Amino acid sequence: MSSWRDLDGFHVLSGVLALIGGPIMLVAGAPAGWATLVLVIGVVLLIGQWMIATDVTFEWPDRLTVIVGAGGTACIALAVVYFTRAAGDLPTILLGYDAGSEHLCLLPGILLLAAGALTLGRAITNVHPTKRAQR
Numbered sequence: 001m002s003s004w005r006d007l008d009g010f011h012v013l014s015g016v017l018a019l020i021g022g023p024i025m026l027v028a029g030a031p032a033g034w035a036t037l038v039l040v041i042g043v044v045l046l047i048g049q050w051m052i053a054t055d056v057t058f059e060w061p062d063r064l065t066v067i068v069g070a071g072g073t074a075c076i077a078l079a080v081v082y083f084t085r086a087a088g089d090l091p092t093i094l095l096g097y098d099a100g101s102e103h104l105c106l107l108p109g110i111l112l113l114a115a116g117a118l119t120l121g122r123a124i125t126n127v128h129p130t131k132r133a134q135r
Helices: 009-028 032-053 063-084 106-125
Strands: 056-058 129-131
Touching: 009 032, 063 106
Parallel strands: none
Antiparallel strands: 056 129
16 A cells, blocks of 8 residues: 655655756756756655655665675766866876876776676665565
């Protein structure tokens, strides 16, 4: 039985307005990062309210799953750095750093993105949603 009474109207309204406002911001010329952030926040709010209404719980992941998830997130973050910075702007400890160079290092970014997506996907699939017992 769904407990739609547990929904918070403010969060639902904020989520719906964010889903509408994000694309409007993008079309109106706002920076794409901010428009995407507003859109993602709306999705997260609505998914959270859906989980509350349908009594979804998750099993706690083990330590290895948490470590793999953190590693996948770090790989994706590094891939974003490779895709958005020239080789001269990269931190000196990263592969591909070349002082004064203006080219992008796409191969390390693609490899890190693939590794991050695989490991983060593996960690996410290890977390299983379950339904709570009837009240």
